[in-house]
Amino acid sequence: MTETPAGEKIQKVLAHAGVSSRRGAEKLILEGRVRLNGRTLTDPAIRVDPDTDKLEIDGKPLPPPPEKPAALILYKKIGYVTSRADPHNKNTVYDLLPPEERGRNWLYAGRLDKNSEGLVLFTSSGALVQRLTHPSFKVEKQYTVRVHGNPGPGGLEKMLRGMEIEGKLLKADSVRKTGFHTGEGTYEVVLSQGEKRQIRRMFAELGCQVRYLCRTRIGPVGIEGLAPGQSRRLTDAELRRLLGDRSGAGRRRRR
Template sequence: MTMNHSRNRQSSPPSPQGPSVRINKAIAQAGVCSRRKADELLAQGRVKVNGRTITSPGLQVDPSRDTICVDGKPVSPAGQTSRPVYLLLHKPIRTVTTLRDPAGRPTVIDLLPPFFRKKRVFPVGRLDYYSEGLLLLTTDGDLTQKMTHPSYNHPKTYEVEILGMPTRGMLHVMRQGMTLAEGERLRPVDVTILGTRGNRTTLSMVLRQGVNRQIRRMCRDLGFKVLKLKRTSQGPLHLGDLKPGAFRELTPEEVRQLKKSVQQKRDTPVKD
């Protein structure tokens, strides 16, 4: 057994035959999920190493020798996995962005054929139940970690239809970075008016942080009701004319551009 952790004095040191890595990183590199999600799986007692339930994300393992299981299924070492899968899905409304839903609602995984479900793809980030648009699903845990980490500021563009017409002052507030009613300080949002129809306005909004339900909460604080919210791009990826519920694999060039877009951190502090 090659596990090594300060709370387990009886475990032998990492094997010299393979590199030792943290258990959460080993799970992510195997394409099961992101490191952040791996931490959740560990805390829930859903991970076993060599038959023992592990809850600490800091445990050191040798993926080439230790047997790692998630929900009872063996995890292949990173070097033995097949080619990573990258899917671009047009998430429809009334679909949850999870692998499974206790309430029995349809999930984004349910939209995929068995072939890709068996690949154990997982969503990168979230779109809420009543939002639609571009959602990346992949088996690449390292890429997911970078795309969802706040220090990379990965831009996401949304088309937002609201009831009402924002004033110049309201647009300025969003562009400068507003503070939500709950006290969360937001980074500046690139917002422009795409068009109006009666008392409805369609906005383009570019976000660079992952605050939960950010657009809906911003509009709420400014007195607007969101009628429709659709993500149209994320980094170099674009939704295009993909229909709701449909998906496609990324092209090799799209994968290259996506990885290039997260090679360097672009951490921009929030203005006070």
């Protein structure tokens, strides 16, 4: 069997196409189910060129590898809604994207309300949106929050234990007071639950009013280096961390 010396290992090519794992690919070859350029393969160590060689599995052409997902982060400004189109609001987060990015079918992973600012993540992958937004994956989102009023001695503990609001149990992963000035406290809040306007509703239940809210992190990806209205593509390393992250940037100790 002729191989392509400078090509890729066939196990890697089959795994990249989503046919099987690398170990599973070797099993397929040894079972005689893989054909290369019309001939049955018997050597799992062979190298191939996926661009020029014709590979078949069980008589069917090898499917093309899935498109590599793309992602970018945006520092959302206050006054913009997280929606592709809204009949009641002229300004959407898509208007903040640079012109060269607007033609792509970007999906956003998680909303920020109109009066909040901070990190919004866009991706071409519906699977990544599901991973970042479904509560079963427990991906952390971190916020800086400025609050008018005092939650009281046990208020923050209530947020950690869980608060039943409108028939749902809302809870924070961590809450830490970071400052206080002229009647307003500043807090760092981490959530993995992600109910609508969750932080505002929890503080309101404690008799407080959120005056400012900024999302600063989603999983391992932070907003550092961006000003309001700016965006950038994620690097390959950031995207790999995001795809491999099941628990945010690690569980934080509850306070």
